[in-house]
Amino acid sequence: MQLDTEVRSLKRRDLEELLLIAKVHYPSEPWLSLDYLRERENQALVKLAIQSSKRLLGGVIVRQGKRPNVWLSLMVIDRNFGRHGLGEKLYTTMERELPTGTVVWHLLPDNKAFKPSENFLLKMGFERSGELKNYFGPRKNVVAFSKKVR
Ligand SMILES: CC(C)(COP(=O)(O)OP(=O)(O)OC[C@H]1O[C@@H](n2cnc3c(N)ncnc32)[C@H](O)[C@@H]1OP(=O)(O)O)[C@@H](O)C(=O)NCCC(=O)NCCS
Secondary structure, eight states, X not given: OOOOOEEEEOOGGGHXXXXXXXXXXXXXXXXXXXXXXXXXXXXXXXXEEEEETTEEEEEEEXXXXXXXXXXXXXXXXXXXXXXXXXXXXXXXXXXXXXXXXXXXXXXXXXXXXXXXXXXXXXXXXXXEEEEETTTTSTTOOEEEEEEEOO
């Protein structure tokens, strides 16, 4: 399947649709709500959407952390359109908006369910940069990934 997609700025009015896309990936995560997305969108350094024929297929939100670090706050692609290069297109477009030398960070829970996410980050050039024990509660460890933009 060859999809004609366009990357554009993510708007506040996209967030309800983006939430539905994200909920398919994270059906039982209590933190994932419209308020969460609005807060992230509000703090965004870069926010982009990917669409095809005006249908929203995914989005990315990056926020500023302690300089020069930035956080990949949300990166999600409609599961029905997975593995067609949309995530890579959205991520690489986003990265071009960041100054050279910026370090992008992301935390993933250290469990098998997040293996595809880890594969994606590694494919985008991230490295495993450390582990944080009990970060999301008892025995809920996370792995930190980082990438320096060149
Ligand atoms: C991770 C995610 C963004 C990937 O989007 P996508 O459009 O399917 O990704 P792409 O088609 O551009 O894939 C790029 C590479 O990522 C890796 N990858 C993506 N999905 C994968 C999966 N399900 N299993 C294994 N590797 C995967 C592969 O290396 C892939 O390259 P390849 O297809 O040439 O092997 C999407 O699955 C998603 O929204 N997941 C839930 C949220 C998330 O994990 N976000 C990323 C962490 S911030």
